[in-house]
Amino acid sequence: MNQKHVITSFLLLCYVLLGYAQPTSSIEGTVTDRAGTAIPWATVSIAALKTGTTADSTGRFLLTDVPAGNWELEVRYIGYQPHTVYIRTNGTTPLREDIVLTDVGTSLDEVVVSGTMKEVSKLDSPVPVEVYSAKFFKSNPAPTVFDALQNINGVRPQLNCNICNTGDIHINGLEGPYTMVLIDGMPIVSGLSTVYGLSGIPQSLIERVEIVKGPASTLYGSEAVGGLINIITKNPKTTPTLAIDAFATSWGEISADLAAKTRVGNSVQSLVGISYFNYQNPMDNNNDNFTDVTLQHRVSLFNKWNIDRSDARVFSFAARYVYEDRWGGELGWNRQYRGGDQVYGESIYTNRWELFGTYQLPVKEHILFMFSTNGHNQNSAYGNMPFLADQYIGFGQLTWNKTLGSHDLLSGLTYRYTFYDDNTPATADPSDVAINKPMHTRLPGAFVQDEISLGETNKVLLGVRYDYNSIHGSIVTPRINYKWNSRNQNNVLRLSFGNGYRVANVFTEDHSALTGAREVVFESELAPETSWNGNVNFVKKVPLQSGGIIGFDATVFYTYFNNKIIADYDTDAQKILFGNLDGHAISKGISLNVDVALMNGLKLMAGATAMDVYSEEHNQKVQQLFTERFTGVWSASYTLKRSGLTIDYTGNVYGPMRLPLLSDADPRSPNSPWWSIQNIQLSKAFRNGLEVYGGIKNLLDWTPNRGNPFIIARPHDPFDKLVDFDGDGRAIATPENPYGLTFDPSYVFGPNQGARGFLGIRYSFY
Template sequence: MILNKKYFSIYFSLFFITQMFSQETKDTSQDSLKVETLNEVFISATRTLRQLSSLPLPAQIVSKKDIERSNSIRLNDILNEQTGLITVPDFGGGEGIQLQGLDAQYTLILIDGVPLIGRSAGTLDLSRISVGNIKQIEIVKGASSSLYGNEALGGVINIITEKPRTGFNGSINNRFGSFNTNDLSTSINYKKNKLGISAFINRYSSGGYDLIENDNLNTVDPFHNYTFNTKFTYDFSDAINMFVSGRYYTQNQDVIATETLRGKSTIKEWNTHLQLNQTYSEKWNGYLEFYASRYKANEYLNENDGSRFSNSFFNQLMLRPEYRIAYNINENNGFIAGIGITHESLNRTDFTEAPIFNSPYAYLQYDTNLTKQLNLLLGARFDNHNKYKSQFSPKGAIRYVFNEKLAFKGSIGYGFKAPDFRQLYFDFTNATVGYTVLGYNAVPAAITALEAQGQIANIIVPISEFNNQINPENSTSINIGVDYKISASITSNINMFRNNIDNLIDTRIIANKTNGQNVFSYYNINEVYTQGLEFNTHWKPSNLLKVSAGYQLLYAKDIEAEKAFKNGEVFARDSPTSPAFQLNKSDYFGLYNRSRHMANIKLFYTIPKWNLESNIRTTYRSKYGLFDTNGNGYLDDYDDFVSGYTIVDLAFNKTFYKNYKLGLGIDNLLNFTDTQNISNIAGRIIYGKLNIQF
């Protein structure tokens, strides 16, 4: 079991610091743990109902109203506009989210509190999520493994979808625009007495787009997908209620890999979620939950003559039962505890076996208002696993209210990311180039087989180094912030963060092949870190105008690389023919695909006389590097960078006869594209949108 003493010393120091502020008090004016009818209620950060403004953690909500006013149709569009978040494409074309400078694989994505699966390359493609039935999006920054376990090393994004509400109503929504994109959805809702039912159907299609002319290939090939989502609620009594949901997603896409290779790609995903809630007494509540999900992807490529060139498949299954219980000692003190087990299996192309992961877990959290001013949150979780070392994940957070305008909050937590199936069992050889990638557990048998075939020229890393277990990546996350209410119409907050990641899993060359190529595998390396600050401000002088702005400053670096630069071990050239010169510590830029600066400004304005809502939303990303272009193995100031860019979106929505809304807008008004480095920005998109309520 990994249990570093330094985490305990910091963790419990946080508890003792709070005691200096604590006083004997029974004041109940502080936000109660039992409050259920609050504005901006937040669930993900504590798994209890909490007011966003009272949380001791860095968190934010994207409301349904803001989603609707932006006219966005996919989840990645919405997240790109939030402070400190940026979607980045992987080599497979999917878009994952980067949060506080941490890769997409370190952020847990939930729908209604349960995880999405299907990380074929460590990235969960967010563009497959429709926003048509989203009630709100909850974003928790910082390690959250104390409640959610694996993959929550960097944070959690929870997509809360609409539940059945009283009455009968529905809507039809259609948006069409550039690149032959069309998004059509409908929702129906019914609830009377004890029974509630809702359904959501979405069809999204695109003709694809091409950023590079004259190459006879598309940047994104044409596709269409469908999402079906149903929910069922039933109140057996005032004390017992049930919630059941089902979601099905399917996508088909034409694939043109080269001028001679064509094929198809299909994705099929389903999940079902059952929850039975029971109130035992005024203080005790129990929740029995079962979740199941399967994600299947298949792709084939054929030659021009119809012969099969390649075929790949991906079939992942997750099952997770969980029981949790909440106990409110009084209005200012409460516990939540849970136990469960996660079962995962994966059958995939180029795997040495069809692995099965089993991981039982248990967690406990204590939430208390020690005084009128001071809220304390302490939690921990234990995860056992059949394939890697057990993990203990503590977390602590405090919020101290100085007065009605100023509040301090700070948190420290431990997060972990287990080695995924690919990093353990991959056995892939590129048929065209000839290199090989092996999962850690696959190395001994695969290298022995390659040696027997005469394909190994030289072994660089002894096979004996792969007889142990590869360690999970883990992080200590620290966030310190201040909330300041400047006036009734202006609020702001600043959050400073630091994420120290140990045992980062990276690739290295373990052998040379006789064809001149290499064999790669995975291993743990030393610490990297991301640190910086985030600033947000909101100004709402009236119900007609709302302005918000956000900024992130980020430094993301490898500590070993910093040492190499500091010791004068790194050199660069201005050109291939110029002499090499020594670099110093200030020349080290940091990790790849990270921008030093990101910012956003949003302005929403309503004209009641015309029943018109309008908004302009601007995001900025400063330069970043994708490759080492001067050959020294690091990203430094003398490498080539992707230039910074600005995206401007406009949206207008006019309501007719109460139930009809017409929307018009332009995404990427400035028509920014980067044909060489950025594949997920298509160019200017002009669209129209019609919404009908009934």
């Protein structure tokens, strides 16, 4: 080899080595708000390099292996304006870049998906969507999503039974069957799990929660009449390698969440979550010989996978398994009495699995296939009445998103199959109740919506959905939305009008989950409900000269129901009678949210809703049971700069609601009193990723037995062995039973759990 070839080969080798050993820099810094308070878990990324990281619990971040060049660094966190900064790296010198984000409360321009079923800026969405971050829920830590929602205006977790403590979620006064709960956009929580499945969703896996109030049936179908709650889980790319969140209370409750992420090669990320809750300390502070709070033992496993594909196409899927063993009842109960009539207890075993995901088709058009499937097994005993049920749901959805000029089109095809079977007459053959006849419901559907931009300040959304229910036939639901915003987007006005529908689900209308003492009777075959809804939403942001901001979000809502399914507790104290209303029902009201973020680090959030929910039949107006006329919530947070100690004060207040009485002689109040649950928390984050928090829940030590002679009727005779009945099956007043009552735990409007302290830790490792 001549000298020329040697030199050429040497230079080529140097070039190759330099190419493979390209020098890189690191970028480190902190993420804070304008008051200097650290913002944990913010996402820091360089999109051009497809690299990113997440700040730790003290707001610190570190990006490594950044090659020389000019880069656009982007920082995002829910509740703050996105921040972009341009940096230059030389491949050798470490850089420091401290980021300051502007806090504008929950009314920020964040990306949301629930209102239109596609990613869109919150301010650009024609449908009003409320967004609550994981940080919001940490101000009052709770073991489940069900408990955590208590501090959101217009959303109330409702307990339906004093003994088993099962419940559902009310939005603007409408009961749980009207609320659809989604996980990552998939209808996972429905049917049986509307009552039991909500308690198995750990807070530690939540990225944010999106809430749409009012009918969303046009996009999501039945069960979304009152609104929907979409729980967005964390992205494995941006979560800590290991995260632990655990706390215990003075009542003996233990809650622990663990999340860990792993990589498989360069294109696959996985997030594993384990949630554990245990409470085995029977308490009877109201002295009725029944547990004040249901004892529970619950384990939830969650696994989510993200797979990177060419052209940034989406492919993610997740699985969840929940097991729960809960019981409540007389203090002397144990498992040998399960299903018998010696000692009363309500014992519930729940086994539930879920699989759901999203896959973007490998075509030029933006076409997504979303799927979910779940199985739910319920083994329950309410006193001596068993309830055994199985439910399987399969759901598939294909959507196509296309932009044509000023038109943003979204169309979709859906199919939902539901299998339901239990040991009650609900699934028996009508001609012979001895023959079991499980229900098979098929629900294919199609929808289309057109979002039309009329310049920079006006937008119109037109949508319609068609479903064919294998039992009830064709159902059509249209909607129209209009949005106007000022050019600086400090003022946004939204008008919405649409139709919703709900197909009755036997279990969620009812049933043994509500009480183990009443017989459920369906007076006739339930027809689908229809509703017409209109609301006006106005959002205003007021920047302050000091640099803070005040946000206002006001809504007026009105819903008119036909064929409303009514639960009648009043006609017969031994039964819950279900039937379609021969008349109409109304839900109307006004709500206001106010967010304040000041430069001194003080953050305030407050909301109130005034509403009137009633039915009208034969010219008689009847207020809906278990529905308050007024509700208010608040949250105040302040960080002491010198100590780094954060103080969170949260609470809610509820007005009176009508409650079910057993007779005219029932001595309990027909309406609940005004009541409030208030909490305080102190937390301190350290630079090693550790955070310690503690406080007091229910500061006022409020419980619903105040002002009432009793809450559970005749707890000393839960099997009605000492009750005398007349020829029509009604209880008769006797010296032993002066009010003519039967055993009944359905008089419930708030939690029986009094004041308790809590202490916990959070730890994140990157």
